[in-house]
Amino acid sequence: MNEIINNLLSIKQKLDEFESERRKTELYNSNRFNPFQFMRTDEIGLSKILAFLLDPKEIHGQGDLFLNSFLKFIGKHNFLAYNSTKVSVEKPTRENRRHDIFIEGFLDNKRRWIVSIENKLRFASDQEEQLKDYRIDIERYKGADYCLIYLPVFKHNPSESSISESEWEELINHQNAILLSAEDLIKWLDNTLIVAPAVRQFCYDFKKFLKEELMGNTERANDLVNYLLEKENNEALYSALNILDSYEQLYENLAGTLVNQLQERFEKNYKALNNYGWKCNFNGYATEKEAGIFLDQENIYWGVGIEFSERNFRNGYYGIYCHKEKYGELHKLLQDIFDEEEIKADFKSSKWWAMWKWLEGNLLNWDAEVLSKIPSGELADQIFELWKPLLDVITENLDKIKELEIKKL
Structure with a gap:
């Protein structure tokens, strides 16, 4: 037991060393700074950020780059045929609910497809029959294909109270629904070849926010994991795993x-x-x-x-x-x-x-x-x-x- 405690104390000492090194380089790389700490990042705020990127008409100047890469990422290549789009945040339904992000694609002045994103990046609980009502609302738009996206921080299916398991599986099987996570958003942005340096920096900061603030993958945690996985630190790894067991x-x-x-x-x-x-x-x-x-x-x-x-x-x-x-x-x-x-x-x-x-x-x-x-x-x-x-x-x-x-x- 004393050996385990001593090893844990050595891990604490190593964490302090990592922190000291980060502070030394902070003057040059501002490694802890992220402008997202000054932005609205509640559920509505995050919906607005995603809608901003996915709207070809927005001032990011990248046109349909983000939207097209997103449609490809979720496997909706057939949605790439459009002349114009409309992106809404908090789009009202007929049952007095609101789609967090609602994207409509038009071709020859006809609505051809709809993407509705239910944003759970701030861990909001599912509401009673929420996704079921969204499905009913979307299907009232006759002639439009659709995709209903459920977006929690970590991948898990919506609750039975929001939509039945059988109905959700039916939507998945018919490619009318998809489950994404914060990690998927990071992969999507990693695979998007952003042209403008300012927008590229914005997306870098956004990905860092998703990793650290929402997913908990801090630089400090990554340093510790890498340290424990080094061959010469087997005893420290053994002690850490013993603590995990308890x-x-x-x-x-x-x-x-x-x-x-x-x-x-x-x-x-x-x-x-x-x-x-x-x-x-x-x-x-x-x-x-x-x-x-x-x-x-x-x-x-x-x-x-x-x-x-x-x-x-x-x-x-x-x-x-x-x-x-x-x-x-x-x-x-x-x-x-x-x-x-x-x-x-x-x-x-x-x-x-x-x-x-x-x-x-x-x-x-x-x-x-x-x-x-x-x-x-x-x-x-x-x-x-x-x-x-x-x-x-x-x-x-x-x-x-x-x-x-x-x-x-």
Whole structure:
């Protein structure tokens, strides 16, 4: 055991050396800088970036270069016959949904084909019958061939709630649907011979953003993997693999420690909610999707929490969860009592959450740097500061909430 710990300490030392070397060269190559950190890169922002590249009329000046290379990449060579195109973001459907990216190809003034891209690059959950409705909407455009693209960060089929497995397979078999990922976007751009240097640099930065921000393939991680794979580092590799064998237990224990720390802070600061029956708990498995940390009552599904839409604490959001269909009155009351603009700013509402927003900065994805702050209680302090404004308002309105007489399910 001591040998493994010593090897892990040597890995930490090597990571520090990599970081030191990167900082030395930063003056010349700005290796950590990416202009995308200043851009809107939520779901709509990323849709606009992709639509910009795929629109031949846009000011990138590359004409149909990106669109044609994309159509070839997805195997839609028959879509290359067009005189004009129309590219839309958030295209409304007749059922009051919106296609994230909607591309129409026209030949001889007739709509010949449609590509609809459902962008899940920010890990948004599938909505009820979402892709099914998109298919129905597209098929109303008579005489047009179509391709429905599902685009998560990492490849996985849409959920059964969005479209049945048999219907999705039917679309795939008839070449009316395709599954892409962030890695596929990188491959597409790698295979596109961009002429303008400025646009080429933009795409380089975009690919770097996809790799590092969304996929988690940071330069630091790549340096470590390459180091471990060198022949003379067999002992370090052995130690790292031993830790990987235990990583699920490590994640679970870290989550348990964090819950206990948050419970201590909650009991100290919110006695009324504590007496109401709330306590801190962890829901799900730390290494699986949709795990979360919540303050609530057992079997009464509303409270304050943090949830992650991807495994290993990735793509987190927080707020007040409350199922609109199960607790309609409470859902409305929660939205009514949170009328202070500084609290409501940037929060959204959904069927499952009365108020929610993405975690910001390094809290969006809990990597080693974030998780290492659990033993000291630093991460618990950060989370509790996010929750406090929400807990304060709920406490002030607890009597109104109690009047609804919410029952356990």
